[in-house]
Amino acid sequence: MKLRLGKVDKEILEELVFKKLGARRRDIVLGPSFGEDAGVVKSDSRLIVSSCDPITGASERIGWLSVHINANDVAVCGGRPVWFSPIILLSRDADRVELERIVSDIHNACVELGVGVVTGHTEVAPNISHSIVCGFMMGPLVSGKPIRSGGGRPGDLIAMSKTAGIEGTAILARDFKERLKDRVSKEVLEKAERYYEKISVVSEALKLARMGVVTAMHDPTEGGVLGGVYELAEASNTSFIIYEDKIPVSVETRQICNALGCDPLKLISSGVLLACVSKKNMKRIEKLGFNVIGELRERKMPSILMRSDKTEEKITGQVLDELWRIYEES
């Protein structure tokens, strides 16, 4: 059986991957499980958060993305990202200019965040047709304990920062510029391309981590806001209900998604932070600019996306990112 493009199914991960995790070590405080994008180890008394993620789908700014995506994962777990190590895999078509751009992007993103490069690897790899950056980020825990995707409880409110589909909006504006230019204005496309600048959730995540009011945090990547809520709920062993009309979507995202026929709620959404809080903390999180979009429910209830037209969309499995679908079709 071939596997589909993108993230591997939860069932396959649980059956094949999560059971085989090497030696059991008590100093691994948070290990791999579905929906958790970071791990935590104990070095003497200090907890260190680490995460790893590749950038494979985007064709531009891959160095810059690899720093921010990994920094996001560390911060969402309650860690301050400080130590980065990149593996740069160049395609055989790559030249010095491409390497230089990737390295500069990594450097600039690291400087923005106060992150230093610890080690790394650069090679021209056989068997790849597009350059890839695999990033690895570490940093000390700043919250009292690790914040997991799986810490949510039924009844908790689900809140999000910013607007749906941030990363995907930037990627689509760049990669489908030709197809979009007759249907979306130049100004909108230019603004959409700059969405890369919104991709970091480090500052909002560390603010929440230090405040100590969240039960769970997660940053939705593939599968968008809907996929991220699904992952958070699965990790927390709950179901969920979210409301389309409570989920903010920007003008740029709306126009680009309409033109390409894709759903912004299922579009890769790095830059958005999902957080769960108990109802009594609703005001505190709204003050920070978060929107409450729904809530976690008992596991026995169905997981539902309530559309604006009041139809209920039942979510029974992982959400395929619209980006993969569009690439497959094009």
Added chain:
Amino acid sequence: MKLRLGKVDKEILEELVFKKLGARRRDIVLGPSFGEDAGVVKSDSRLIVSSCDPITGASERIGWLSVHINANDVAVCGGRPVWFSPIILLSRDADRVELERIVSDIHNACVELGVGVVTGHTEVAPNISHSIVCGFMMGPLVSGKPIRSGGGRPGDLIAMSKTAGIEGTAILARDFKERLKDRVSKEVLEKAERYYEKISVVSEALKLARMGVVTAMHDPTEGGVLGGVYELAEASNTSFIIYEDKIPVSVETRQICNALGCDPLKLISSGVLLACVSKKNMKRIEKLGFNVIGELRERKMPSILMRSDKTEEKITGQVLDELWRIYEES
């Protein structure tokens, strides 16, 4: 200008990569530089070694290799490898069986070394035709201070463990079985394939690290023993002389290299540990089974590989691995 396959040239790395390393942080005790395969960070008072390496060239056992290659880099720096995080990038042809094999290989290699998996990422990636595993390994420093490739001094002896071209011998025996089967006996090919089992240098490296007699350690990967000595000498700002007739080459490696017309001294050599010691420590390192193959010299002298027939081969730049050359030609 296109870049050549494999490791990127020292000049390019120094010009483009090593100058752009993000924010300067005092807690990065050993950062990236040419020939250093690990970095060291300070977390409170504890030093943590980390390394990252991808497995892109091999078509089998990539999971297993990714653990051992990274464990080697950590151990060679004086760290005990204990925390591993893999990024598994599957090709679009990959199926469950392939994923299962990669994961089992990672698991088994980790268990052998007492390593646990901290976090990770698995996806079916676009743009790759062969699955790739990018590994990240961490562990606490067990030597008094980090052991660098760049710690060697002129006059130090260069010693190596095992025999040249270990990893390459196993890779060639598998990947070129058809071409080799008429010229090399089945027994030799089978024995050569099992060379993967020799690939760990963790035990010998940690022994030397704890003994405290080495000035530098390095594990030669691409470019083989010769490439590894070159990297170590460059990192140490010295030249070197090594003697072909002092470098042990096994029967299996010799036969396979003869059949494919390749030089075992330039063949990818994970499994070999290079170490530098002052002359007074020669006996101690020989007792551990190491062979002295040459010595480091003042930078102003030329770097020389003295062939068995007494011709001198001057080494003036990075060594292209024979493996890449053979893949290019086939």
